[in-house]
Amino acid sequence: MRELTAKSFELRQIVLDMIMQSGGGHIGGDFSVMDILVTLYFKQMNISPENRDDPDRDMFVLSKGHSVEAYYAVLAAKGFFDTEKLVREFSAFGSKFIGHPNNKLPGIEMNSGSLGHGLPVCVGMALAGRMDKRGNRVYTVMGDGELAEGSVWEGFMAAGHYRLSNLCAVIDRNRLQISGGTEEVMSHENLADRIRSFNWNVINVNGNSIEELNKAFEEARLEKQKPTCIIAGTIKGFGGGEIMENKAVWHHKVPSQEEYETIRAELNRRREAALHE
Amino acid sequence: MNKIPNRKAICNVLLERAQTDRDIVVLCSDSRGSASMAPFFERFPDQSVEVGIAEQNLVSLSAGMAKCGKKAFCFSPASFLSTRSYEQAKVDVAYSNTNVKLVGISGGISYGELGMSHHSAQDIAAMSSIPNMRVYLPSDRFQTACLTEALLQDQKPAYIRVGRNPVENIYQEYCPFEIDQASVIPNGDVQKAVSSGKANWQALGENDVAIVACGEMTGPAVSAAALLWEKGIPSVVLDMYCVKPLDKKALIQAAGHAKLVITVEEHSPFGGLGAAVSQAVASECPKKVINLALPDTPVITGKSQAVFDYYGLNSVGIAKTAMENL
Numbered sequence: 209m210r211e212l213t214a215k216s217f218e219l220r221q222i223v224l225d226m227i228m229q230s231g232g233g234h235i236g237g238d239f240s241v242m243d244i245l246v247t248l249y250f251k252q253m254n255i256s257p258e259n260r261d262d263p264d265r266d267m268f269v270l271s272k273g274h275s276v277e278a279y280y281a282v283l284a285a286k287g288f289f290d291t292e293k294l295v296r297e298f299s300a301f302g303s304k305f306i307g308h309p310n311n312k313l314p315g316i317e318m319n320s321g322s323l324g325h326g327l328p329v330c331v332g333m334a335l336a337g338r339m340d341k342r343g344n345r346v347y348t349v350m351g352d353g354e355l356a357e358g359s360v361w362e363g364f365m366a367a368g369h370y371r372l373s374n375l376c377a378v379i380d381r382n383r384l385q386i387s388g389g390t391e392e393v394m395s396h397e398n399l400a401d402r403i404r405s406f407n408w409n410v411i412n413v414n415g416n417s418i419e420e421l422n423k424a425f426e427e428a429r430l431e432k433q434k435p436t437c438i439i440a441g442t443i444k445g446f447g448g449g450e451i452m453e454n455k456a457v458w459h460h461k462v463p464s465q466e467e468y469e470t471i472r473a474e475l476n477r478r479r480e481a482a483l484h485e
Numbered sequence: 486m487n488k489i490p491n492r493k494a495i496c497n498v499l500l501e502r503a504q505t506d507r508d509i510v511v512l513c514s515d516s517r518g519s520a521s522m523a524p525f526f527e528r529f530p531d532q533s534v535e536v537g538i539a540e541q542n543l544v545s546l547s548a549g550m551a552k553c554g555k556k557a558f559c560f561s562p563a564s565f566l567s568t569r570s571y572e573q574a575k576v577d578v579a580y581s582n583t584n585v586k587l588v589g590i591s592g593g594i595s596y597g598e599l600g601m602s603h604h605s606a607q608d609i610a611a612m613s614s615i616p617n618m619r620v621y622l623p624s625d626r627f628q629t630a631c632l633t634e635a636l637l638q639d640q641k642p643a644y645i646r647v648g649r650n651p652v653e654n655i656y657q658e659y660c661p662f663e664i665d666q667a668s669v670i671p672n673g674d675v676q677k678a679v680s681s682g683k684a685n686w687q688a689l690g691e692n693d694v695a696i697v698a699c700g701e702m703t704g705p706a707v708s709a710a711a712l713l714w715e716k717g718i719p720s721v722v723l724d725m726y727c728v729k730p731l732d733k734k735a736l737i738q739a740a741g742h743a744k745l746v747i748t749v750e751e752h753s754p755f756g757g758l759g760a761a762v763s764q765a766v767a768s769e770c771p772k773k774v775i776n777l778a779l780p781d782t783p784v785i786t787g788k789s790q791a792v793f794d795y796y797g798l799n800s801v802g803i804a805k806t807a808m809e810n811l
Contacts, residue, residue: 318552318577318583319576320576325545328541328542328549329545329552330549331542332546332547332549332550332551333549335534336550336555340554359545359573362539362541363542366537366539366546369537
């Protein structure tokens, strides 16, 4: 796990470079969601460039599509495409590395960007998997601000109704959205209870701990009657240090050169610390 | 008097094909009765999905299933499917390029008495402006069956609108059909109907009027052409069930050999068949084009035939428009 934690900080550095190079991106959510993606892609999901067309592969949809920089960085690390090319071409004119997931790129199943689509799409994938008696699993990652979309709850309802235990939804619960705190914008009080009441298994974890996340995903595999929702408590901007963490302004702020150096140094420090823990 | 609505024709084809094709799935939003899909749900429960009254979910689930290799046929009233779940159609179906066939049932003013909430006079405009979304409005049950068979053969998104009520047969057991080719019907004589690729335009000669229609308006267009022929006015009807991609080749031939073009559709005057035809004719072979459509106002309520008659969307109205403008 130490190596993976170190990798998560390395990948945040790639994200930082992508955003500096292109002059845009959603860095706060990229940094909060990174550990979830690293755990899924390096510990949990049966997906790789070699089996990307295998009907038995695990399926993934990034519902919070604006965290695309983190997603691209993880896919590149997984070998789906070249990291240098990614950093060079991200958001460039005519590039395939556009500012939301694009399924013309290898490894990406569905286009996303508009919020509230990932969970219902994954309900369809999970139903199809069960219909064909495949043993694969289906994962989606949503933001917490996204939960205000009504379509998310249509998805929760259908997955609970159909008892899709092959489906696992993760909420990147960083408690911040573009206008401020999620609880001020539209509160999600008793979130776990709300989701449980839709016939879901709910697990709360520290979403910036790969170890805890991995345990939660393992626990979800044991649930055979219901879909599982992992509420991953995260810190927006995690890894960026004091100037960045838990600050709504970093939803899509591009760092100044000075901030870049500070964030980069902090990511390096944490990477080293993880390796020598 | 035909009693089989076009929606039933779709169900019949799917019932037959699903016996050997386990990848065909049907999804409904508490709409299996209105969609005539109850027999499919009974016969193939393992290939049927009920999502409840949740059209957004309906379309996203269909897209997810299609991504996993299913041939998803997704049924909901056209009024809801084309607006309530518009973004799901745009993003999850068209943009992600999933093999979902969106079937808008009870389209146009099928629910004439129920008011604007249940009318879909905007669905052609909405759906055809989405890149990678095809739009089909088949005319009668025979053509609907041919279209369904054809759509089972491809992997691309499409929107199909059918009405609630049975419409009179236009074609018989032999229906001229090629995907994305209009049917060419000289002087309203359906015995001579051919797919546009097989039409002999030289032999068809010069006509006074080209009438371009789709969906439930094709029947009245054919009858209008027969009325015109009785009065010595030659015409050609294009059954343009493929509103997108529009059969431009046939349109240019038909318009090029006519003095006047009339379009007829059960849709708003904006962004529908009339708009597409006018755009193509204006740029390729300028001719006078008259668009017959529903008005840009909440449509008067009543049985759909009474509403059509009120707005002149019937054979007499079409023939009269032709005669007044020649």
